[in-house]
Amino acid sequence: MSLSGMEGGRRGGCLPLAGMAWAVLVSSTLLLVCDAAKEMPYFLEPISNVTVPAGRDVRLACVVDHLSNYKLAWIQQDRSAILTVGNHVITRNDRIGVSHDGHRTWYLTIKDVRPGDAGTYMCQINTATAISQTGHVSVVVPPYIKDEMSSDDVTLQEGMDVTLVCSARGSPVPSIMWRREDKSDIRVNLTSTNTHLRASASSHALVKEAPGPLLHLSKVSRTDMGAYLCIASNGVPPSVSKRIDVVIRFLPTVYVPHQLVGVPLGQDVTIECYIEAWPKGLNYWKRPNGIEILHSDDKYEVKEVEGSQKYKTHMLLTIQRVSKSDIGKYNCIANNSQGGAEQVVRVSDTGVVPSNRNALNKGGFENKESSVGKPAIPAVNWSKTNEATPPLKNDFEEHRKASQRSQTTHQQQTTKMLQKPNLGFESLLPSPSSSSPSPRGSRYRSPALLASLSSLLASPSRHSHRSWFLGFLLLLGFLSL
Template sequence: MHMMAVIFLFRISITAHVWNGGSVRKSEVSVCGADTQPFPGQSYGSRGKRRRRRLRKKCRNVKDSGPSRKNSEQIMNNSTLGAVLLALLFCLHTVPSTVSSEVTVITDPKFSAPIANVTAAVGREATLTCVVHDLGAYKVAWLRVDTQTILTIQNHVITKNKRIGILYTEKKTWQLRIRDIRESDKGWYMCQINTDPMKSQTGYLDVVVPPDILDYPTSTDMVVREGSNVTLRCAATGSPAPTIVWRREGGENISLQDGELVPSVEGPTFSIPRVNRLHMGAYLCIASNGVPPSVSKRVMLIVHFPPMIWVPNQLVGAIDGQRMTLECHSEAYPKSINYWTREKGDIVPQGGKYEPVLIDNAYKVVMKLSIKVVSQADFGSYKCIAKNSLGETDGTIKLY
């Protein structure tokens, strides 16, 4: 620090030859007002010079061969204060005009809480938080444990990964932020303080991935012959590993081997021994793992079988002039060709007094033949015929 323009130097010397019960037998006190000097570039002037001469005259030496007991005790009792003043004056006069001092405060940084593990979905953002108390001059860094990659130091990003960021808040919280999360970001991350020995703690980032159904080996639409064994397959990826459930698209129950009907079947494979026409239809493979959205794939199971005909009423009575309808039920897949014939094999024509109608429902067909006005010529046998690539069958109805 700079000294004042006028400096007074005090020399105080206290010499004690005998210290006994607070008395001083011999002491010398001398006080001298030191000569004063202006700052460089300054002068006293005429008034200052006269003051300077007066100060010089006041300089004197005073010697006392033995002060009174009371004064001696006063001096000795104040000797401690005098020593302190001497020390302070010494420091003030001996410290150079510019003083540089540093105070080092030793701290012991501590983590306030463990790093909470974080779970984030692919494409989202994840934040790992590290809170440190009493950091002092130490620094905090984030590292990727498995690769030992330094990600950040204090509030600076070190890695070249542009998805990494650091948020420093409240002078004690370091938040590692990872944007656009990828599955490869999954793993352990370390918050480290550069003490000796080093202090650190770790947190785990779990990356979850919504399910995705693979095209292979997942089954595509299947065509099988009735009576054969069938296995439907569904493969899906995701983290955690997805569960797979099979359901019928229309919500119908699934018929198992023992005849039990269930709403769904769980597992990547669904086996149907001795498949029949009742198993035909659309099945949904549904994959889910708790990470939305769940996904599904539609697999169509097509069962081929030759035609089959069932006649509700094989004998039908009628009277002249009555309107009458004959009916047959046919099942076949691939879909059959359906028509009516008379006794001699003549196909019953459409139009006129005859009106054939087909009501189609999946592999089932209802065949109806309406006779608008029954006459004697209409009595006799009628055949309903169903034919596909796997076979042909017929049913007979007698109108009397």
Template sequence: MSPSRTKAAWWLATFLTVFVTGEMPIQMEEPEPEFLQALENHTVTQGRDVHFTCVVNHLSNYRVAWIKSDSKAILAIHTNMVALNPRLSVTYNNHNTWKLHVSNVQANDSGTYMCQVNTDPMKSQMGHLSVVIPPDIVDTVSEGSSAREGGSVRLTCSATGVPPPTVMWRRELNRPIVFRHDGGKEKKVVTSFKGECLELAHVQRTDMGAYYCIASNGIPPTVSRRYHVQVHFIPQVKVTNQLVGAPLGSDIQLQCYIESAPAAMNSWYREDGKSLVSDKLSENPKFRVAETMVNEYSLWMNLTIKSLAPGDFGTYICSSVNALGKMESQVSVHRLELSVNGFGAEEPMVSGAAWQRARNLPSARARPAASHAHYFLAHHLPPQLYALLLTMLRYVHTF
């Protein structure tokens, strides 16, 4: 029932009482407005929506107002908005419930909100809004850092958010982060490091790779940024065998291990000044170079020579050159000769001086079973290993 109808009914009842009894009735006082529940507190992630609920009974002719306590700004009276903020609105259920809505909550919406009834003295209740913000890394572009081997690298990562985020550093694939003394020896090895600044002294090539700055404050999502560390050094080249022997017509593979940073120009070539092997791959199918990456600063560069011809024997050089310098390593390819030995089996021989001496050594007296054994070994062992084994046996028989 509306207030005007209530008053009309009261005056009608009063008139009838006076007419019947001749006495004025005692007027009952209207109850004071009262809040039926406390105004709630909210913690909301930035960008979400939220509302405060104010329930008032016996409001009568009084009005409900919404006020931002910290700024003393009047936001709304009843359902009429005072604040010029399109994200604020008030709804009323036509009974006793008013709601203040805040959409797309922002950081400056944090604070204390008051639901007030204009009685004398004024009645009010308050609720607090806390706006939390997920972490964000300030840097707009992923940074990288480089240094010569033995130098220092410093990575800095700043993050914002509410509450203030914690910054943690990790390496890709959970590789260890190594801190070193002035002498370059390991001081501390960790899987993670807490702090906005990560400083690595006396860096080595093993420190190269991706480092991640991870910021978190308990408000999802956690964010990260990738930083790349580059360590520069002169190439290092190493061949697995410096002397390789093989018979005519066979295929051989020369293996070369290279470490370099920054990236290097790698190639195989002949010591006698013949054309670069790596540059002639498409023109000469008997040479094939294959590169296999081990990590970002090392690789295998293997040279395969097919169907060895007399002109293929000699010295081959594995070369690597970058902006800091050049390094080479060489392999001598010798011819293994096949001759008939004292047991009637074919015996692979190396044409080098060492193998020549071994071939001229007197043979042991043949035994019937030895011929089969030598024949088996000659056909099941690599030529180099068989030649070495046979030479050792001849030395033993000599003594």
């Protein structure tokens, strides 16, 4: 072999070995020199770990220098599965792809990532002693609720226990929180697994949120009825929720805020009651004569107003142009599939409203408080235990009775005075020592004389004729003053 040929071989990177059987020793030495002079491939940078939501695409990059004629393969290390070699895809998974930027970077692409794609991926080069590096793919899954393993809507009787279940999946594992749809408090049982809510004062607590997959409700009442939301979240949007409706059946309960309502004849009056019942049934009023009032007419106006909770109803009955036949007891009645209940409202007559509001009523005082629509008799307040407070006395009746007692006292005093044998008009006149001098020509008209006169003239027929005769004499003496 010529020198020029050898030099050409050097320029080519190594010496040709064909046809040189005559120099085995020399050629072996030259081959070792060529291999030593050739650079081995190496990685320029590590593979980045990637976190990707399920359903997205992900791409891993392996950057190699001096790859030359060596081959690069992608391997799923957890399963020891060869995915690609060079530019060829080995796996049958059509979501796997490989690409090369024509220089140093080889890409492994996974489309529509699934939770099973999570794991460690290896970039390996087939040198005499294989070299490799790895990167990790984390697949996060938004939370979702498994309906078949969670509670559905539940219906139960008041006083029973119930446990609501919410089963959620996702990656990372979701946390679960319970809330009420109307944002009211949840009455949780502190003896359940929610030990961090434990309180020494009571076995129950009111909270806005309750954590955990189980929600224990013990001895449920009507206030526990409503929609409960099971909310699952794990930091991967979006959070999800399931709505569970808790329906509680119970007997109707009727509350009457005013047991006694007074109204003048000829005026309108409205009576009311509050009903709590579920399921809802038939609510109506019954008149004093036993006739049921189911609908509005010219005489009665019936209203049902739904309360803040679906099991609450406000019943109102307006009686127009109250007459004597309308006076009496009205029953507020509620019935449902669980039973029935009723309460009584009494409508009483407070007297006819005078046409002149400044006129004095029969009791002898001006009724400045009388107005259309305002009850003349204070209401009786009823608690939820149906225990009534003692009724208050009516002002009208008190003034009337006081006036009658005053008239009776005046009549008795005047009768005793007139029955004395030596009674004279001088005894009824004010004494000079008890009254101040008056101008000349003025006359004294004693207040005692006026009271005695009015009492005798207004006295009932049960007094004797002598009292009437003495009253007549008293009148003549009064006119002579």
